[in-house]
Amino acid sequence: MNVLRHVRKSSYLAVALLAAGVTSGAVFAADPGRTVFVPRAVIYPGDMITDATLIERQLLVSPENPPVFGEREQDLLGKVARRTLLPGELIPETGVRAESIIKQGRTYKLTYRSPFVSIVGVGVPMESGSAGEVVNVRNPETGIIIKARVEPDQTLAVDSQ
Numbered sequence: 001m002n003v004l005r006h007v008r009k010s011s012y013l014a015v016a017l018l019a020a021g022v023t024s025g026a027v028f029a030a031d032p033g034r035t036v037f038v039p040r041a042v043i044y045p046g047d048m049i050t051d052a053t054l055i056e057r058q059l060l061v062s063p064e065n066p067p068v069f070g071e072r073e074q075d076l077l078g079k080v081a082r083r084t085l086l087p088g089e090l091i092p093e094t095g096v097r098a099e100s101i102i103k104q105g106r107t108y109k110l111t112y113r114s115p116f117v118s119i120v121g122v123g124v125p126m127e128s129g130s131a132g133e134v135v136n137v138r139n140p141e142t143g144i145i146i147k148a149r150v151e152p153d154q155t156l157a158v159d160s161q
Contacts, residue, residue, distance in 0.1 A: 033058045033059050033060040033061060034058070034059045034061055034067075034068060034071055035056050035057070035058060035059070035071065036056070036057055036059050036068055036070045036071050036090060037054045037055070037056060037057070037070050037071075037073050037076055037091075038054065038055060038056075038057045038070065038087070038088050038089060038090060038091065039053060039054065039055075039085045039086065039087050039088070039089070039091065040052070040053055040054060040055045040087060041053070041087050042084065042085070042086060042087060043081045043084070043085040044081065044084055045081050045082060045083055045084060046080060046081065047080065047081050048078070048079075048080055048099070049076050049077060049078070049079050049080070049081065049096065050077065050078075051073075051077065054073065054076060054077075057088065059090075068090065069090075069091065069092065069093040070090060070091045076091065076096060078098075078099065079096040079097060079098060079099070080096065080097055080098070080099050080100075081095065081096055082094065082095055082096060082097050083095050097130065098130035098131065099130060100128035100129055100130050101129070101130055101131055101150060101152070101154050102125050102128060102129050102135070102150055102154060102156070103125070103128050104125055104126060104127050104128045105124060105125075106124070106125070107122050107123070107124055107140070108122070108123055108124075108125065108137075108154060108155060108156050109121075109122065109123075109154075109155045109156065110122055110123035110137060110139075110148060110155070110156045110158060111155060111156070111157055111158065112157075112158040113157075114160065121139065121141075122139075122140060123137035123138065123139055123140070123146075123148060123156050124137065124138045124140055125137050125138075125148075125150075125156065126138055126145070129150040130150060131150055131151065131152045132149065132150065133149070133150050134147050134148070134149050134150075135147070135148060135150060135156075137156055137158075146158060147159075
């Protein structure tokens with residue numbers, strides 16, 4: 001009698017678990033998830049990310065989860081890989097960077113503007129950088145190192161320091 005009761009409880013538990021699994025599967029089937037962009041083939045460090053190098057992939061996540069990097073194609077297009085990106089794998093935000101518009105060791109126009117004075121000179125960046133980044137720049141005449149912001153027109157802007 002005790003064994004029969006145990007078997008009956010086990011079968012009720014199995015039916016309940018099966019029903020729960022079917023219900024949760026239906027929820028996941030109804031929710032298509034999110035579309036993310038992943039590499040089509042291996043992308044090596046220094047390679048530019050283009051439309052041809054990306055494919056769409058469905059990602060099943062809960063709607064309450066924050067957005068995943070790579071959901072918007074604009075986040076990736078035109079960026080450069082910092083490390084090897086594998087096909088079909090999610091791209092971490094730290095795995096890409098903006099393209100460098102100034103190169104380390106080359107001479108660029110260096111400007112300082114204030115309401116009262118404007119100074120233009122030349123500077124040699126000590127590191128490559130993309131628009132908006134602040135980099136160390138050496139004045140080739142004096143050897144003094146200052147910080148300057150990289151402008152989109154490939155100039156370096158010095159803020160008051």
